[in-house]
Amino acid sequence: MNAEVYVAGVGIISAIGNNTAENLAALASEHAGMNEITYLDTFYRNKLPVAEVKLNNENLATLSGLSNNISRTALLSTIAAQEAINDAGIENFSSLRTGFISANSVGGMDKSENFFADFLADNKKGKLRNVINHECGSVTEITADKLGIKNYVSTISTACSSSANAIFFAARMIKHNMLDVVVAGGVDALTKFTLNGFNTLMILDQQYCKPFDENRKGLNLGEGAGYVVLVSERVAHSLKKEMYCRLSGYANANDAYHQTASSPDGTGSFLAMQNALKKSGLQPNDIDYINLHGTGTQNNDIAEGTAIARLFEGKYPKMSSTKSFTGHTLGACGGIEAAFSVLSIKHGIIYPNLRLQTPMKELPFVPEIKFLQNQKVNNVLSNSFGFGGNCSSLIFSKQ
Amino acid sequence: MDKLIADLKKQIVDQLNLQDIKPEDIGDDEPLFVEGLGLDSIDALELIVLLQQHYKIKLESADDGPKVFRTVKTMAEYITAHQPKNV
Amino acid sequence: MMEMFIRATGNISPQKTFGHVPFLNEPVEYFTNRLSCIEPDYKNFIDAKMIRRMSRIIKMGVAAATECLQEANVEMPDAIITGTAYGCLEDTGIFLTKLVEQKEEMLTPTAFIQSTHNTVGAQVALMLHCHNYNNTFVHRGFSFESALLDAMMLLSENEAKNILVGSVDEITNTSHTIINRMGLYKQIPSSNFALFSSNTKGTIAGEGASFFLLSSEQSENNYAQLDALTTFYKPKNINEIENQISDFLNYRSTSIDEIDLLITGKNGDINGDKIYEEINETLFKNKPLINFKHLCGEYPTATGFALWLAANIIKTKTVPSIAGKISVDNKLKKILIYNHYQNIHHSLFLISAC
Numbered sequence: 146m147n148a149e150v151y152v153a154g155v156g157i158i159s160a161i162g163n164n165t166a167e168n169l170a171a172l173a174s175e176h177a178g179m180n181e182i183t184y185l186d187t188f189y190r191n192k193l194p195v196a197e198v199k200l201n202n203e204n205l206a207t208l209s210g211l212s213n214n215i216s217r218t219a220l221l222s223t224i225a226a227q228e229a230i231n232d233a234g235i236e237n238f239s240s241l242r243t244g245f246i247s248a249n250s251v252g253g254m255d256k257s258e259n260f261f262a263d264f265l266a267d268n269k270k271g272k273l274r275n276v277i278n279h280e281c282g283s284v285t286e287i288t289a290d291k292l293g294i295k296n297y298v299s300t301i302s303t304a305c306s307s308s309a310n311a312i313f314f315a316a317r318m319i320k321h322n323m324l325d326v327v328v329a330g331g332v333d334a335l336t337k338f339t340l341n342g343f344n345t346l347m348i349l350d351q352q353y354c355k356p357f358d359e360n361r362k363g364l365n366l367g368e369g370a371g372y373v374v375l376v377s378e379r380v381a382h383s384l385k386k387e388m389y390c391r392l393s394g395y396a397n398a399n400d401a402y403h404q405t406a407s408s409p410d411g412t413g414s415f416l417a418m419q420n421a422l423k424k425s426g427l428q429p430n431d432i433d434y435i436n437l438h439g440t441g442t443q444n445n446d447i448a449e450g451t452a453i454a455r456l457f458e459g460k461y462p463k464m465s466s467t468k469s470f471t472g473h474t475l476g477a478c479g480g481i482e483a484a485f486s487v488l489s490i491k492h493g494i495i496y497p498n499l500r501l502q503t504p505m506k507e508l509p510f511v512p513e514i515k516f517l518q519n520q521k522v523n524n525v526l527s528n529s530f531g532f533g534g535n536c537s538s539l540i541f542s543k544q
Numbered sequence: 545m546d547k548l549i550a551d552l553k554k555q556i557v558d559q560l561n562l563q564d565i566k567p568e569d570i571g572d573d574e575p576l577f578v579e580g581l582g583l584d585s586i587d588a589l590e591l592i593v594l595l596q597q598h599y600k601i602k603l604e605s606a607d608d609g610p611k612v613f614r615t616v617k618t619m620a621e622y623i624t625a626h627q628p629k630n631v
Numbered sequence: 632m633m634e635m636f637i638r639a640t641g642n643i644s645p646q647k648t649f650g651h652v653p654f655l656n657e658p659v660e661y662f663t664n665r666l667s668c669i670e671p672d673y674k675n676f677i678d679a680k681m682i683r684r685m686s687r688i689i690k691m692g693v694a695a696a697t698e699c700l701q702e703a704n705v706e707m708p709d710a711i712i713t714g715t716a717y718g719c720l721e722d723t724g725i726f727l728t729k730l731v732e733q734k735e736e737m738l739t740p741t742a743f744i745q746s747t748h749n750t751v752g753a754q755v756a757l758m759l760h761c762h763n764y765n766n767t768f769v770h771r772g773f774s775f776e777s778a779l780l781d782a783m784m785l786l787s788e789n790e791a792k793n794i795l796v797g798s799v800d801e802i803t804n805t806s807h808t809i810i811n812r813m814g815l816y817k818q819i820p821s822s823n824f825a826l827f828s829s830n831t832k833g834t835i836a837g838e839g840a841s842f843f844l845l846s847s848e849q850s851e852n853n854y855a856q857l858d859a860l861t862t863f864y865k866p867k868n869i870n871e872i873e874n875q876i877s878d879f880l881n882y883r884s885t886s887i888d889e890i891d892l893l894i895t896g897k898n899g900d901i902n903g904d905k906i907y908e909e910i911n912e913t914l915f916k917n918k919p920l921i922n923f924k925h926l927c928g929e930y931p932t933a934t935g936f937a938l939w940l941a942a943n944i945i946k947t948k949t950v951p952s953i954a955g956k957i958s959v960d961n962k963l964k965k966i967l968i969y970n971h972y973q974n975i976h977h978s979l980f981l982i983s984a985c
Binding site: 187261264268276280281286289290295298299300303314317318342345346397398399400402404412413416534535 | 684711716717718723726727728730731732734735736738739740743744745746747748749750752753754756757759760761762763764765766767768769770771773774777781784787788805808809812813862864865975
Binding site for chain 3: 559560561562563564582586589590593596597
């Protein structure tokens with residue numbers, strides 16, 4: 146159980162790029178991914194900004210090698226997971242015990258919601274092929290089958306903390322010597338279901354979101370997928386390339402305050418961060434960068450900020466919410482932001498928190514607003530918190 | 545106003561699925577949130593839609609909620625003051 | 632892995648399984664292809680303020696979890712882990728329906744916020760004010776197995792001593808209609824008791840909420856010991872299935888001869904059941920064997936019901952006659968559960984007397 150787990154590869158598709166290199170370039174040039182709604186067929190076109198992946202389903206199908214009839218969620222997942230595997234460059238991949246542990250919040254809902262319109266009019270109508278992959282697990286299997294991963298396949302759904310949980314569940318399976326290599330992370334495509342759901346909560350900013358700003362008005366929904374390839378020590382040593390970093394700490398706690406709202410003092414966030422630090426054997430002042438959950442809602446940012454103020458009292462690491470670039474990608478955000486965290490260590494870079502003009506008056510720190518290079522980044526904390534009080538934190542460390 | 549208050553109580557009980565509470569059990573001046581009926585932020589959002597659906601009144605900001613939804617009576621007063629003339 | 636025990640259970644199913652009731656001695660017969668849960672009066676288990684927003688699956692889950700914790704005499708579990716393939720279908724359907732009918736306008740949040748797959752686990756945590764580890768697995772026929780594996784790993788990591796782990800799935804009118812159109816259910820209704828002699832395609836729909844308190848501590852109240860669990864995905868053929876079962880037992884240094892009772896997941900579908908029948912002629916030949924899906928119906932997390940059945944058989948040293956005409960005695964030691972869901976998700980559980 147004390148074995149180390151290494152990150153050997155990353156793969157990302159989001160509103161700021163279709164692969165890791167494009168994402169990094171957008172982060173460096175401070176180029177956000179929000180826009181008018183282009184691909185989702187919804188009443189809210191031209192009314193609410195979102196952060197869509199800038200490809201239609203036909204393009205995504207081509208990139209993924211899948212049919213364009215398949216849920217956009219599965220297309221996004223396959224593209225990013227395949228990139229992560231290619232990046233890891235594990236030559237004897239098929240002879241190892243491999244796993245795919247993915248997360249998403251609404252599965253193939255993008256197809257189900259279209260099916261439902263026909264079905265409601267007449268329950269003998271609606272193409273079944275549009276609802277056959279409704280389940281969260283079905284989406285995972287489409288990707289696992291495409292990647293040829295078979296030894297272990299599973300899906301986690303804990304709302305917006307889903308993919309952080311997938312990543313550390315995967316790491317534990319490696320530590321228990323059940324698997325050698327796991328592609329872990331998450332995905333969500335933008336759907337009418339989630340867009341309308343968040344809209345009923347009146348937490349969607351009608352402008353581009355401003356995480357950790359005093360005048361923040363809510364979040365922008367995004368979509369995408371992010372995966373890391375986790376490998377055992379043995380596999381890490383057999384690879385010819387240098388590992389990105391280790392997954393050194395992780396924890397999961399529940400806020401147990403309200404189904405959707407965070408507690409004012411961020412109890413769940415505090416416990417997740419504190420326990421992740423404990424697991425990694427690090428002290429708060431060892432952390433060089435925090436990739437914030439930072440959705441841009443009043444409630445999240447004050448709860449998360451309060452918890453950070455308490456845990457890091459006096460000495461605050463650099464921090465930022467990259468949701469100011471990608472929007473809130475729900476089941477994918479823990480995966481995308483884990484990949485960003487890993488890249489921060491590898492390249493010694495800190496991402497800016499865009500559009501932050503007026504720092505929150507309650508907080509004793511201000512997130513980073515400029516892209517920084519040549520930084521010492523040894524340990525990164527990545528936060529992902531969700532509905533149902535599910536809070537998870539991951540810590541990545543340079544070897 | 546009395547009819548409006550009675551209607552509102554029934555609509556609130558229905559919309560929020562307040563089991564074991566009869567509309568007439570709700571006092572006109574009884575606080576709806578926290579110490580009174582114990583409603584929360586999600587209920588406030590439900591009440592915003594209730595105003596839209598039944599009274600065609602759109603609360604532009606959720607921040608107005610606490611003031612408008614303090615009691616059934618404050619809701620009724622807000623509705624009376626903002627009711628569109630042509631309904 | 633270290634020793635782990637099933638301390639307590641809570642089970643809401645289409646049979647009389649909830650509350651302190653005799654062990655399946657009044658089996659319930661159905662003449663439809665949809666077996667619905669027999670539900671208790673939830674007001675005895677769930678706070679009135681919380682219950683008003685809960686759909687049926689959430690109430691079933693929270694009540695089953697509550698009974699399990701009460702039986703275990705555990706107020707605060709060290710982790711809460713659930714498995715659900717479909718999640719909260721009713722709330723999902725309500726929100727989708729309004730979204731379509733009202734053309735995305737004037738929607739309300741309640742159904743949406745209660746529709747997320749982690750709602751049952753979250754509501755249990757909220758009710759208990761439990762800040763501990765909380766996770767939800769949503770992988771079709773592996774949902775419950777993944778949850779249980781997570782729990783087993785946590786126990787052996789010494790991260791927890793008492794873990795609440797459960798499976799929940801519901802049938803709704805919508806899901807039943809859609810799955811029926813896919814041809815997965817029997818078209819000619821007959822008695823669920825005659826499920827295995829139907830000789831036709833399709834199965835009967837089921838649902839349930841089965842919770843377990845899994846503990847790393849010995850106690851005289853424990854039902855049974857959970858020795859091992861494994862899953863395998865999309866096996867190529869019957870040989871691979873047999874090899875997986877043999878490897879599973881070998882790895883635990885257990886011979887098939889040591890298994891006193893087999894519980895298999897036959898669901899009445901002539902195609903899917905062929906797999907069990909072939910293995911019954913080879914690996915499982917002449918072993919005492921019972922099935923369970925005529926009692927709870929088929930659903931992706933039905934192994935929750937199977938584990939409940941196994942735990943109770945070991946605890947009571949009896950096999951209810953509705954499950955099979957098998958007499959067992961106090962020597963009953965080991966049970967092997969083998970289930971497959973649509974020949975995609977296969978799972979094996981090894982349970983033994985404490």
